[in-house]
Amino acid sequence: MLRLIARRLVISVVLVFVVSLAAFLLQSAAPGDLAQTILGEHYSPEAHEQLRHQLGLDQPILTQYWYWLQQALGGDLGSSPISGLDVEQEIANRLPVTLSLIACATVITTLAGVLLGVVSAVRGGRIGRSVDVLSLVGYALPSFWFALTMVTLFAVTIRILPATGYVALGASPGGWARSLVLPVATLALPGTAVFAKQTRDAMLETLSRGYVTALRANGVSESSIVFRHALRNAAIPVVTLVGLTFIGLLSGTVFVESVFAMPGLGGLAVQATANHDIRMIQGVVVVFTLIVVAVNLLVDLAYGRLNPKVRVR
Known part of the structure; x- marks a missing residue:
């Protein structure tokens, strides 16, 4: 390992x-x-x-x-020739916004997708077909349309959530949560549909194997088969999808932060690119790449935990 x-x-x-x-x-x-x-x-x-x-x-x-x-x-990313801001400090100020969006969206996508996938694999029938329909809808719905619809409904019509802006967690935990609802929902919807489909397929393949039939013949409870055996063996493709989802959301934050006016790294990258601010662009690129590296390393460690064969390769 x-x-x-x-x-x-x-x-x-x-x-x-x-x-x-x-x-x-x-x-x-x-x-x-x-x-x-x-x-x-x-x-x-x-x-x-x-x-x-x-x-x-x-x-x-x-x-x-x-x-x-x-x-x-040498540990110095310089300062922006346009704004005069220190690149490292500006990234440090904006990084929590982007990480909050990505982390919350990944957690919601994973939990909702795995739950829907497991239930549809075990129950089948209408639930299984519903997951297939949900996957197609998640792929087909444009993110910008969904984001604008959410803003119109919950921020303009009902007025229970803010349409734009970000509240720091330290300033107000409740305000922080409310400011993330709409952008996180926009990011999580397509991923949840894909997650549910992939989890369902992985579970169906695992449940069709011979050792599952042997466990049932030995009187092992269905819940134990599903959660202790089948889900663990189906976890490797799911873990892969978690990593891909987290990394894919990095690009999604560029759109979401622009729509919801959130001061994250995505908006900073767009602004720096428009201004040809190469130092700021390079700083954002390096941080995004380091995040991708860290996520891939965590996925590899999770592989080793789930499959001992990986540890000796």
């Missing part, structure tokens, strides 16, 4: 380097540059070239990346 973790960590270091380089190159290839954003609409070519020289934008792309990488390896 230690060899597996060590190998994953080595791969993760390479992944962070490749992703940060790709993000730097893509942003550098985008139309416009940071100097134009700072100068605004009206500027002289001389002023533009002078500012590009001051910012180091006239140097080769790889040289610019190398300077940024040296600073990053």
Whole structure:
């Protein structure tokens, strides 16, 4: 198991380097540059070239990346040339918002999806068909339509939930929970449908195996078969889906934070990209990549817990 973790960590270091380089190159290839954003609409070519020289934008792309990488390896992500804000501090301020959204949506998706999947696999019939319909609906419903419908119903018509904004957990736990209901529901709906379908399929495959028939023949209770044996053996694909769901929600937060005006990393990434703020973009990219690395490592550890064979590979 230690060899597996060590190998994953080595791969993760390479992944962070490749992703940060790709993000730097893509942003550098985008139309416009940071100097134009700072100068605004009206500027002289001389002023533009002078500012590009001051910012180091006239140097080769790889040289610019190398300077940024040296600073990053030293633990300094720099500051935004536009806002003057420290990149690390700005990310630290916004990270709890994004993590709150993703963590809550992942927990709700997992619990609701596993419950629906297990019930439909055990009961079958109409419940099983309902899960299939729910999966199709979850895939088909546009997230923006669902988000706007939720806002119209619960924030405008009934007025029981806030339409936008975020309340910090330390400021008001109740306000924090209320501010997350609509965005978390928007993120969780498609994932719950997929989770229910995948859990149902995994449970049906497990319940059809020979050892389950033997357990029933030996008089083992149905609840013990389902929760102690079948669900444990069906857990590996479910754990995989938990990791994929968490990672997939990183991109979903970009949309949700924009719709619900939440000060998270998704909105910061959009704003930084529009302003060609390469230092802020690189900081967000590195944090997102580290989150992906951490989630994948946790999934590997969960594999080792659920399947002892993985520990010795």
